[in-house]
Amino acid sequence: MNLENIKKRLDEMLPKGRVSHSLNVANCAVRLSEIYNCDKDKAYLAGIIHDCAKYLELSEVEDYINKYEIYLDELEEDNLALSHSIIGSYIATYEFEIEDEDVINSVKYHTTGRENMSLLEKIIYIADLIEEGRKFPQAETLRKLTYGGELDKALLTSFNNTIKFVIDNEQLIHPRTVSARNYLMKETL
Numbered sequence: 335m336n337l338e339n340i341k342k343r344l345d346e347m348l349p350k351g352r353v354s355h356s357l358n359v360a361n362c363a364v365r366l367s368e369i370y371n372c373d374k375d376k377a378y379l380a381g382i383i384h385d386c387a388k389y390l391e392l393s394e395v396e397d398y399i400n401k402y403e404i405y406l407d408e409l410e411e412d413n414l415a416l417s418h419s420i421i422g423s424y425i426a427t428y429e430f431e432i433e434d435e436d437v438i439n440s441v442k443y444h445t446t447g448r449e450n451m452s453l454l455e456k457i458i459y460i461a462d463l464i465e466e467g468r469k470f471p472q473a474e475t476l477r478k479l480t481y482g483g484e485l486d487k488a489l490l491t492s493f494n495n496t497i498k499f500v501i502d503n504e505q506l507i508h509p510r511t512v513s514a515r516n517y518l519m520k521e522t523l
């Protein structure tokens with residue numbers, strides 16, 4: 335599917351606000367690709383599609399899981415806030431016909447992160463948080479780090495924030511986020 339058709343599909347799948355968030359992520363990811371020497375076309379594509387599964391109806395979630403034999407772990411099951419990235423990676427592969435593994439993985443791991451992330455995965459993960467529409471308290475700190483050449487530090491800060499947040503709110507932590515955090519912590523020591 336070409337970019338124009340993917341965009342048309344996204345307009346059908348997402349509310350206006352989410353389409354504009356996705357465009358912001360794509361443009362932010364392109365800007366970061368210039369700073370960190372990543373492929374701008376892949377960054378743009380991954381950015382616009384990353385939330386494609388965020389607004390699926392429950393029945394659609396079921397359909398995709400059955401159709402593509404998608405495995406969701408116990409934290410992702412019945413939790414679209416986590417599973418939209420996994421399901422989105424299958425939509426990217428089978429509906430948008432994207433073959434690039436790195437683009438697909440950037441969608442797949444944009445909510446939790448994982449250990450040993452590729453540059454593109456890191457860019458999409460952080461662009462999702464710092465795009466210009468994001469107003470949460472730590473966004474500005476993350477922007478300064480990311481645009482200041484400290485991508486790994488920005489990611490580590492974000493993983494730490496997430497882990498602190500879920501503890502403070504007595505929520506479950508996804509083990510991939512812990513792995514992502516520990517991996518980066520060891521790398522940046």
Ligand SMILES: [Fe+2]
Binds near residue numbers: 384385418419445
């Ligand atoms: Fe998302």
Ligand SMILES: [Fe+2]
Binds near residue numbers: 385
């Ligand atoms: Fe997003």
